[in-house]
Amino acid sequence: MTSRTPQQSAPGDRNYTFASRMAHTPRSFIREILKVTERPEVISFAGGLPNPALIDVEGIRNAADAVLKADGRSALQYSTSEGFLPLRQFIAGRYKKRLGLSVLPEEILITNGSQQCLDLVGKILIDQGDPIAIERPGYLGAIQAFSLYAPVFHPIPLGHEGPDTALLADLCRSQDLRFFYGIPNSQNPSGITYSAASRRELGSVLADTGTLFIEDDAYGELDFSGHSLPSLWEYLPEQTILTGSFSKILAPGMRLGWVAAPAKIMEQLVVAKQASDLHSNYLSQRIAYEYLIQNDIDVHIRKIRQAYRHQCELMVQVMKETLPDSVSYRKPQGGMFLWLTLPPGCSSMEVFNRALRENVAVLPGLPFYLDGGGTDTLRLNFSNASDEQITEGMTRLAAVIRHECGR
Amino acid sequence: MTSRTPQQSAPGDRNYTFASRMAHTPRSFIREILKVTERPEVISFAGGLPNPALIDVEGIRNAADAVLKADGRSALQYSTSEGFLPLRQFIAGRYKKRLGLSVLPEEILITNGSQQCLDLVGKILIDQGDPIAIERPGYLGAIQAFSLYAPVFHPIPLGHEGPDTALLADLCRSQDLRFFYGIPNSQNPSGITYSAASRRELGSVLADTGTLFIEDDAYGELDFSGHSLPSLWEYLPEQTILTGSFSKILAPGMRLGWVAAPAKIMEQLVVAKQASDLHSNYLSQRIAYEYLIQNDIDVHIRKIRQAYRHQCELMVQVMKETLPDSVSYRKPQGGMFLWLTLPPGCSSMEVFNRALRENVAVLPGLPFYLDGGGTDTLRLNFSNASDEQITEGMTRLAAVIRHECGR
Numbered sequence: 001m002t003s004r005t006p007q008q009s010a011p012g013d014r015n016y017t018f019a020s021r022m023a024h025t026p027r028s029f030i031r032e033i034l035k036v037t038e039r040p041e042v043i044s045f046a047g048g049l050p051n052p053a054l055i056d057v058e059g060i061r062n063a064a065d066a067v068l069k070a071d072g073r074s075a076l077q078y079s080t081s082e083g084f085l086p087l088r089q090f091i092a093g094r095y096k097k098r099l100g101l102s103v104l105p106e107e108i109l110i111t112n113g114s115q116q117c118l119d120l121v122g123k124i125l126i127d128q129g130d131p132i133a134i135e136r137p138g139y140l141g142a143i144q145a146f147s148l149y150a151p152v153f154h155p156i157p158l159g160h161e162g163p164d165t166a167l168l169a170d171l172c173r174s175q176d177l178r179f180f181y182g183i184p185n186s187q188n189p190s191g192i193t194y195s196a197a198s199r200r201e202l203g204s205v206l207a208d209t210g211t212l213f214i215e216d217d218a219y220g221e222l223d224f225s226g227h228s229l230p231s232l233w234e235y236l237p238e239q240t241i242l243t244g245s246f247s248k249i250l251a252p253g254m255r256l257g258w259v260a261a262p263a264k265i266m267e268q269l270v271v272a273k274q275a276s277d278l279h280s281n282y283l284s285q286r287i288a289y290e291y292l293i294q295n296d297i298d299v300h301i302r303k304i305r306q307a308y309r310h311q312c313e314l315m316v317q318v319m320k321e322t323l324p325d326s327v328s329y330r331k332p333q334g335g336m337f338l339w340l341t342l343p344p345g346c347s348s349m350e351v352f353n354r355a356l357r358e359n360v361a362v363l364p365g366l367p368f369y370l371d372g373g374g375t376d377t378l379r380l381n382f383s384n385a386s387d388e389q390i391t392e393g394m395t396r397l398a399a400v401i402r403h404e405c406g407r
Numbered sequence: 408m409t410s411r412t413p414q415q416s417a418p419g420d421r422n423y424t425f426a427s428r429m430a431h432t433p434r435s436f437i438r439e440i441l442k443v444t445e446r447p448e449v450i451s452f453a454g455g456l457p458n459p460a461l462i463d464v465e466g467i468r469n470a471a472d473a474v475l476k477a478d479g480r481s482a483l484q485y486s487t488s489e490g491f492l493p494l495r496q497f498i499a500g501r502y503k504k505r506l507g508l509s510v511l512p513e514e515i516l517i518t519n520g521s522q523q524c525l526d527l528v529g530k531i532l533i534d535q536g537d538p539i540a541i542e543r544p545g546y547l548g549a550i551q552a553f554s555l556y557a558p559v560f561h562p563i564p565l566g567h568e569g570p571d572t573a574l575l576a577d578l579c580r581s582q583d584l585r586f587f588y589g590i591p592n593s594q595n596p597s598g599i600t601y602s603a604a605s606r607r608e609l610g611s612v613l614a615d616t617g618t619l620f621i622e623d624d625a626y627g628e629l630d631f632s633g634h635s636l637p638s639l640w641e642y643l644p645e646q647t648i649l650t651g652s653f654s655k656i657l658a659p660g661m662r663l664g665w666v667a668a669p670a671k672i673m674e675q676l677v678v679a680k681q682a683s684d685l686h687s688n689y690l691s692q693r694i695a696y697e698y699l700i701q702n703d704i705d706v707h708i709r710k711i712r713q714a715y716r717h718q719c720e721l722m723v724q725v726m727k728e729t730l731p732d733s734v735s736y737r738k739p740q741g742g743m744f745l746w747l748t749l750p751p752g753c754s755s756m757e758v759f760n761r762a763l764r765e766n767v768a769v770l771p772g773l774p775f776y777l778d779g780g781g782t783d784t785l786r787l788n789f790s791n792a793s794d795e796q797i798t799e800g801m802t803r804l805a806a807v808i809r810h811e812c813g814r
Binding site for chain 1: 421422423424425426427428429456457459460462464465467468471472475476479480481482483484485486518519520522523526530531532533534535537548551552554555556585619645646654658659660661662669671672675678679681682683684685686687688689690691
């Protein structure tokens with residue numbers, strides 16, 4: 001072995017071989033779109049941000065100061081992979097109070113936002129080529145997270161009441177399905193909330209076939225009525241992996257979510273979590289817990305619900321007044337999104353492009369479909385726009401749709 | 408489809424099928440050991456925690472308050488996958504200042520501690536069965552992170568000057584090695600710092616064979632002398648993926664690390680990061696940046712270096728006075744660990760067990776070896792113990808070793 005100084009390689013001309021999973025993973029379409037919609041003059045309904053005016057900055061500031069003053073040395077040290085136990089106890093208590101669910105603190109793992117739950121679930125459950133089922137249209141973040149583990153996706157169409165359980169039953173019987181992933185409350189992107197009957201049917205199919213359900217509950221607290229329909233955990237605690245998030249009710253920048261799972265699954269999730277990043281941000285866990293004991297989170301959530309309900313109703317009202325009847329939609333029960341279907345033959349990419357010229361950004365539904373469908377769909381976010389922006393933006397959008405879709 | 412309520416499955420008796428990668432992943436031995444060493448009467452050299460007395464709690468508290476006061480609404484909102492640009496610019500500037508390296512802010516991604524870098528690297532580079540090389544003994548966190556992507560590990564023995572580059576060269580030529588992973592500065596667990604000559608040799612081998620180097624630099628700032636040897640990035644900017652961490656110099660509880668990589672690799676890392684958890688904790692990124700502009704981090708790091716140097720020297724001194732000459736060690740140039748090799752035939756698991764009965768916890772070296780070797784090695788952490796604990800604990804440990812190893 002000579003000891004010469006190696007020559008520098010010429011910058012930028014080298015090619016690399018990446019793991020085959022990277023070829024399966026869509027670069028986020030939303031991410032690319034959001035870049036073009038960042039100009040300040042653009043009214044954007046394309047993103048999925050909570051309303052920043054509804055973040056209790058002062059409350060969080062007080063909580064941060066209290067934690068760092070009283071116990072900073074501990075709050076800034078390494079901690080356990082599972083997460084801060086009092087925070088997990090709080091979450092368990094809230095499941096009991098809100099949904100009547102028996103979830104043990106030991107069955108809860110704190111994650112970096114609920115997006116990380118999807119990565120951990122993929123990691124522990126999916127081998128390359130394994131079949132999984134996902135709603136159609138399906139949440140893009142889940143499609144991305146699971147894609148990295150190279151499953152075969154089986155889309156299950158969502159009707160107004162919930163997923164097509166007959167199709168799911170057939171699939172569960174014909175394939176060794178690793179799981180069905182869904183968002184029963186105010187689904188992203190469609191806004192659909194599974195009906196009580198649909199939940200029971202889904203539970204029945206899953207019980208009969210032994211299939212796991214990944215229940216993403218990012219929006220359960222944002223039902224405008226404040227009511228909650230049952231979690232599948234209630235029927236099938238041994239077959240449900242339940243994810244939750246503080247992003248929509250507290251603050252997304254703290255990246256705090258959680259996953260609840262039966263003990264045997266939790267063991268594997270903890271191994272995967274530890275290998276992935278040791279543990280979630282401990283300072284933020286401590287701040288969030290301090291906030292939750294210093295403040296009444298239900299009062300805060302009620303405020304968010306009321307604001308989003310108002311924003312949604314305004315968007316629907318302007319739409320009714322301005323859009324042709326050939327555009328269909330269904331008023332969501334909660335969440336942050338309104339989902340439109342354009343008249344047959346009308347392209348949402350064309351509407352997107354033209355709307356952007358009018359300084360209005362919308363999200364074409366295409367990336368939510370794994371099979372190339374949905375070219376006539378649009379997702380509109382109402383949570384991060386003012387009344388004026390909603391009125392003006394929807395009026396401009398209606399003109400674009402009338403023009404593009406020729407009525 | 409009937410609409411009956413499904414029956415609850417009996418709790419705990421269900422078995423699940425996990426992805427095959429989970430069978431490859433060792434549950435952390437350290438984690439299990441740390442549980443038994445948590446009793447307050449135990450003097451522990453088993454962990455790897457920074458000294459909490461050296462965390463600048465007041466400085467971080469001031470920074471947190473300043474961020475939340477001036478710009479809380481933004482600091483608590485969603486942010487970009489790459490991380491807070493001014494923080495990335497600060498890191499790039501520090502590479503320039505400390506190592507003379509040209510790293511662009513665009514080549515830096517903020518992660519949840521540097522452990523997440525290892526997960527992202529595994530994700531984008533390793534297909535099942537791919538050969539990778541790692542130091543022997545190797546960092547346990549890397550073994551765990553990479554194991555989830557099911558590579559074939561090839562251990563490269565570490566000598567006092569660095570890795571066996573002749574063996575690495577043979578391996579690079581005979582295998583389609585995805586990368587070599589190493590910690591050139593104050594390696595965990597061995598404490599070894601690669602010599603300047605070893606770095607040049609390594610660079611030469613990598614340049615000749617086109618192999619990537621994953622350079623984990625968790626401890627580079629903790630060289631007791633304050634000096635730095637060249638990063639491989641200096642020789643091979645197109646073949647080096649460099650990881651860093653604020654855990655050892657600021658605070659581990661904020662989970663802030665970073666990875667620097669050439670643009671084409673960075674593209675893939677960002678896709679993987681986004682799919683994994685959207686982005687790192689933004690509040691902590693903002694707090695860390697505020698801290699770094701309000702304070703002189705070099706003054707703070709000098710304090711940490713001096714303290715660890717003292718703790719290390721004390722540990723070595725007590726060891727010299729009390730341990731038999733048949734125990735070998737090499738004084739580290741920095742970092743947090745001292746590495747012992749017991750006399751031939753002496754078992755570190757036996758020493759561990761007996762030491763624990765004397766209320767001293769040490770870490771047997773076994774889990775750092777992928778081939779079942781290292782049964783006569785021990786890792787001792789000196790950064791998280793007081794002078795009294797070091798003197799008393801090492802005296803007790805010496806008695807145990809004399810007893811167990813027959814001298």
